[in-house]
Amino acid sequence: MAKVFIYPANSLILADLIERFGHKPLVIMNQIREKVTSISLDSPPLNITPEDPKLGLRYAAIEVPPGVRGRMALIGPLIEAAEASIIVENPPTNFGCVGCNRTNELMKYLIRSKGVPVLEIKYPELDEEAHDFVSKIVEFLKSLPKEKLGHDEKVADKEPSEKETGK
Amino acid sequence: MCLLNITWVLKEIRGMNPSNLKFPVAEERQKMTETKNETVTKYIVISSDKVLPSDAAMKIYESEFSVTVKETCFGLIVTGPKDEVQTVIERIRQLDKNHIFIKDRGFPAGDKRRCRATLGGGPRPGFHFLREEVKMLPAIGAALDELEEKAPLREKLKEKSRIKVSVLEKIIEEELAR
Numbered sequence: 001m002a003k004v005f006i007y008p009a010n011s012l013i014l015a016d017l018i019e020r021f022g023h024k025p026l027v028i029m030n031q032i033r034e035k036v037t038s039i040s041l042d043s044p045p046l047n048i049t050p051e052d053p054k055l056g057l058r059y060a061a062i063e064v065p066p067g068v069r070g071r072m073a074l075i076g077p078l079i080e081a082a083e084a085s086i087i088v089e090n091p092p093t094n095f096g097c098v099g100c101n102r103t104n105e106l107m108k109y110l111i112r113s114k115g116v117p118v119l120e121i122k123y124p125e126l127d128e129e130a131h132d133f134v135s136k137i138v139e140f141l142k143s144l145p146k147e148k149l150g151h152d153e154k155v156a157d158k159e160p161s162e163k164e165t166g167k
Numbered sequence: 168m169c170l171l172n173i174t175w176v177l178k179e180i181r182g183m184n185p186s187n188l189k190f191p192v193a194e195e196r197q198k199m200t201e202t203k204n205e206t207v208t209k210y211i212v213i214s215s216d217k218v219l220p221s222d223a224a225m226k227i228y229e230s231e232f233s234v235t236v237k238e239t240c241f242g243l244i245v246t247g248p249k250d251e252v253q254t255v256i257e258r259i260r261q262l263d264k265n266h267i268f269i270k271d272r273g274f275p276a277g278d279k280r281r282c283r284a285t286l287g288g289g290p291r292p293g294f295h296f297l298r299e300e301v302k303m304l305p306a307i308g309a310a311l312d313e314l315e316e317k318a319p320l321r322e323k324l325k326e327k328s329r330i331k332v333s334v335l336e337k338i339i340e341e342e343l344a345r
Contacts, residue, residue, distance in 0.1 A: 010293065012212060012300045013307055016268040032273030036280070037206065045280050092299045130306035131313065138314060 002144040005082035005111055008091050008098050009075060017134070018086070021141040026078040028098075035074075060106060071103040076110075084144050085111045085118045086137060092123060117144070205249040208272040209256055212297070213242040214304035215266035216341040223259050223267075230255065237276040241301055242267075244276040265311035268304060 002023045006014040009028040018025040035047045043049045048070070056069025059076045087108055098104070112118060119140040124130040213220050224238045227245070232255050234247030243259075245252055260267050274281045281291050 008296070010270075010296060012210070012268055012270045012297060013303065015270040017307075019269070027271055029271040029273045033207070033271070036274055036278075091296075098296070124303065124306070127306040127309070130303060131310040134307055134310035134314065 001146060002083040003081050004141070004144070005078055005085040007085070007087045007104070007108060007111070009078070009107075010098060011088065011091070014086055014088065014137075017137050018141060021138060022146060023084075023141060023144060026082055028074055028078070031074040031078065059110065065102070067100055068103045068106065071100060072106065075103070075107055079107065079110050079114065082111060082114065082116055084116050084140075085114075086140065087111070087118060087120045088123050089120060090123050206246065206275065207249045207252050208244060208246040208275050209252055210270050210272050210297075211243040211245060211256060211259055212268045212270075212301060212304065213263075213266070214268065214301065214308055215263040217344050218262045218267065223262060226259060226262065227255055230258070235276050241297065244272065246276045265315065266304070266308040268307075 003026050004018045004023050005026045006018065008014075011027075015025040015027050036045075038047060052073040053066050053069045055073040056066075056071070056076065059072040060069050117140075119136065121133060121136055122129075124133040211223060213223060220238050220240075220242050223243055224236055227234065227236050227243075232247065232251040234245050234251055234255055237244040237246075245255055247255070256269050260269065279285045283289060283291055
């Protein structure tokens with residue numbers, strides 16, 4: 001079972017497909033749950049503490065807006081844990097909490113430079129494209145190892161082929 | 168003696184209930200004894216011609232699991248202990264495997280920080296993206312159906328052929344079920 005990071009990080013379709021084919025989706029909702037359902041809330045109501053932007057400094061410099069660092073405090077640990085990734089380009093809605101384009105670019109840059117297998121596909125707009133979309137994702141998920149990877153194996157598999165990156 | 172005086176003053180003069188008071192030491196002790204509660208919340212998004220959100224909700228009510236269920240326009244929100252929620256969602260998924268989609272949710276069902284009733288109406292944060300994805304679910308479900316039939320998807324799109332009887336039967340059943 002591989003841990004698969006997804007972009008958009010809150011996608012229903014991607015999270016469901018990954019779980020359906022026996023892998024673990026790394027989604028932002030789990031990070032949010034950790035924060036908002038802790039029994040002892042340090043900073044109610046959403047439990048955002050001064051430590052969060054500091055955690056974000058591991059991924060973005062101090063000159064970067066605090067919103068990016070705050071988001072990276074949640075998303076960064078997911079990228080670190082990722083063993084594979086699916087990036088969907090041009091999702092229809094990129095506003096609200098996931099609408100920070102600088103964070104999205106940084107997120108995609110970090111996951112590409114991590115060296116794990118990455119599938120990059122376009123968001124489907126027609127029904128025929130949806131079939132292609134699903135088949136590509138299923139093929140990619142089937143190519144991932146079912147067993148949990150050790151650290152050394154993960155490093156050895158770091159070189160993604162051109163086919164995997166979808167280019 | 169001193170503590171008794173304080174509680175008497177608070178109760179009689181200030182009108183406060185002493186049982187609601189928490190002293191710093193007591194709070195620290197409480198934190199130390201707390202264990203992490205493994206409560207999870209899942210969205211069940213139903214895009215099926217056969218199953219309605221109310222059917223899925225009834226299926227959960229009939230079960231013995233102690234989970235909280237909230238019925239919505241797109242499906243259900245289920246909150247409860249991790250193992251029980253996992254079992255419940257697997258059972259619900261089996262009602263129409265390729266047309267019921269599930270994802271995690273951070274906030275529990277009916278949480279005041281997200282519930283529209285307390286936020287003064289309007290769509291809750293996160294609904295817009297879900298609504299956009301729900302539009303694509305019929306096509307994604309159909310693709311999963313074809314994948315299950317072990318048909319090579321790309322070739323099937325190109326070739327033109329007569330519709331199979333089994334497929335026609337399925338379409339008729341779906342239309343009649345509406």
